[in-house]
Amino acid sequence: MHAPLPEIMPLRVGIAGLGTVGAAVAGILNRQANQLAARCGRPIRVTAVSARDRNRDRGIDLAGYRWFDDPVALASDPEIDCFVELVGGSDGPARRAVETALAAGKHVVTANKALLAAHGLALSELAERTGAALAFEASSAGGIPVVKTLREALAGNNVSKLYGILNGTCNYILSRMETEGLTFDDCLKDAQRLGYAEADPTFDVEGFDTAHKLAILTSLAFGTKIDAEAIHVEGISSITPFDLRMADDLGFRIKLLGVAERTKTGIEQRVHPTMVAKTSAIAQVMGVTNAVTIDADAVGELTLVGPGAGGGPTASAVIADIADVARGTVGLPFGLPVSRLEQPVRSAMQRHEGGYYIRLAVADRPGAAAAIVTRMAEAGISLESIVQRRSEAAAARDPEGRSGAPVPVVLITYATTERALRDALAKVSADGHISENPQVIRIERE
Ligand code: HSE
Numbered sequence: 099m100h101a102p103l104p105e106i107m108p109l110r111v112g113i114a115g116l117g118t119v120g121a122a123v124a125g126i127l128n129r130q131a132n133q134l135a136a137r138c139g140r141p142i143r144v145t146a147v148s149a150r151d152r153n154r155d156r157g158i159d160l161a162g163y164r165w166f167d168d169p170v171a172l173a174s175d176p177e178i179d180c181f182v183e184l185v186g187g188s189d190g191p192a193r194r195a196v197e198t199a200l201a202a203g204k205h206v207v208t209a210n211k212a213l214l215a216a217h218g219l220a221l222s223e224l225a226e227r228t229g230a231a232l233a234f235e236a237s238s239a240g241g242i243p244v245v246k247t248l249r250e251a252l253a254g255n256n257v258s259k260l261y262g263i264l265n266g267t268c269n270y271i272l273s274r275m276e277t278e279g280l281t282f283d284d285c286l287k288d289a290q291r292l293g294y295a296e297a298d299p300t301f302d303v304e305g306f307d308t309a310h311k312l313a314i315l316t317s318l319a320f321g322t323k324i325d326a327e328a329i330h331v332e333g334i335s336s337i338t339p340f341d342l343r344m345a346d347d348l349g350f351r352i353k354l355l356g357v358a359e360r361t362k363t364g365i366e367q368r369v370h371p372t373m374v375a376k377t378s379a380i381a382q383v384m385g386v387t388n389a390v391t392i393d394a395d396a397v398g399e400l401t402l403v404g405p406g407a408g409g410g411p412t413a414s415a416v417i418a419d420i421a422d423v424a425r426g427t428v429g430l431p432f433g434l435p436v437s438r439l440e441q442p443v444r445s446a447m448q449r450h451e452g453g454y455y456i457r458l459a460v461a462d463r464p465g466a467a468a469a470i471v472t473r474m475a476e477a478g479i480s481l482e483s484i485v486q487r488r489s490e491a492a493a494a495r496d497p498e499g500r501s502g503a504p505v506p507v508v509l510i511t512y513a514t515t516e517r518a519l520r521d522a523l524a525k526v527s528a529d530g531h532i533s534e535n536p537q538v539i540r541i542e543r544e
Contacts (some may be wrong), residue, residue: 106141106235109141109180111179112144112145112148113148114184115353119416120149120182121158122410124147126417127142132418138421139424139425144163146177148165148172162259168191173202182416183195185210187213187295196221197221199410200232205232206233207231207416208232208234208236211307211310212216217309218431218432219439221537222404222431233431235416236416239264239402240405240412242390244315244390245318248319248392250429254397257393258393260392261357261359261391261542262390262394263354263383263390264311265308265406265407266294266406267286267299267407268303269386269387270385275337275342276351297523304331305354305369308355309331313329320358321434322365323390325444328442328444330370340506348485349377353371353381355370355380361445364442364443365444366450372540373445373541374541380401386408448515449518449521452542453482454511456538457506458506458538461530466531467484473526474522476525481510488506
């Protein structure tokens with residue numbers, strides 16, 4: 099007679115939030131149950147779920163799951179071991195539910211970058227105290243395993259810079275505006291229809307979603323405390339078809355980048371539309387695809403490229419974390435105890451150094467361009483090129499240029515500081531030659 103095999107306890111999972119990602123997680127856990135059980139050494143079973151609308155058709159059979167209207171009640175259910183938070187939002191039910199689960203020693207898997215950017219340190223401390231896992235691979239760059247890469251695969255490196263396309267919606271919008279000449283609004287509607295955009299798309303297009311992800315990745319890259327408030331954030335809603343055409347003419351593409359860099363003066367964190375050389379690797383990343391480049395001393399330059407949003411890719415990352423929990427291989431959330439994460443020294447945006455694209459609406463009269471160029475020279479800013487480009491319609495209306503009507507003038511600068519540029523532009527505005535706020539897009543040279 100053989101001794102009976104020890105009973106293998108399944109990991110009992112509760113999923114809060116059954117939107118695009120939650121439904122995909124439940125579907126994959128169901129379809130891949132046998133394979134996951136073999137890989138993790140124990141079955142993973144969804145036992146309970148929570149969402150707002152019980153009757154919505156999500157394309158999955160919910161009959162076998164206990165239903166909770168309130169995610170906080172699900173988080174305290176004694177019959178789950180792992181709470182998967184896909185509710186979203188930095189506060190409210192998502193935060194209360196995650197705190198409840200961690201306080202009870204339940205493992206938490208979340209895709210919620212807003213929550214982590216705002217409360218990641220406090221939640222990590224709570225997880226450390228109760229011995230629970232707090233895993234968040236899906237929070238940054240969708241299906242790209244960048245959290246594990248930074249925390250585990252690059253443990254032997256010192257990272258000097260990290261930058262990337264971290265928002266699929268923005269990259270999708272910019273790519274389609276560029277290649278199909280569509281409007282911003284039409285592209286945004288398609289991104290929402292395809293399930294890429296956040297519930298409030300302002301988070302995507304104004305750069306906040308990228309900033310939340312960058313805050314998390316900066317902490318992992320540099321071993322520093324999350325410092326989301328230090329991030330300089332600009333979105334893409336002010337980018338016009340004219341800017342995209344000019345970028346193309348000048349050999350650039352426009353991408354919304356998140357950049358974190360150790361500089362002489364501290365850690366610079368910034369999110370803004372960026373001109374990148376058309377020939378660069380990052381410029382080739384189109385559509386909803388994300389990319390993260392990491393510069394580190396031992397490995398050199400590493401670029402990860404992959405789908406950054408959508409149900410399947412995000413669910414893939416969530417399930418990787420659930421599998422770690424099932425195997426018992428989850429480390430500390432940020433790779434170090436919170437007490438050992440450094441307080442980052444902030445490098446102010448005014449100290450940023452780089453080239454700039456500046457589009458001005460300049461009154462078309464003698465001396466206007468000369469006055470602008472003089473202000474640039476006074477600030478020590480060297481110009482790489484100057485382009486004045488009237489539309490055909492404007493040229494037809496006023497072939498002699500006598501009306502003084504505004505005309506777009508684009509300046510490309512060599513490297514200068516943000517402070518010098520802003521001071522010069524303030525003087526240009528005060529001189530009265532321009533009729534709109536200047537469009538300023540930073541240039542990132544590899
Ligand atoms: N709205 C996000 C994006 C989804 O477009 O990238 C993933 O965080």
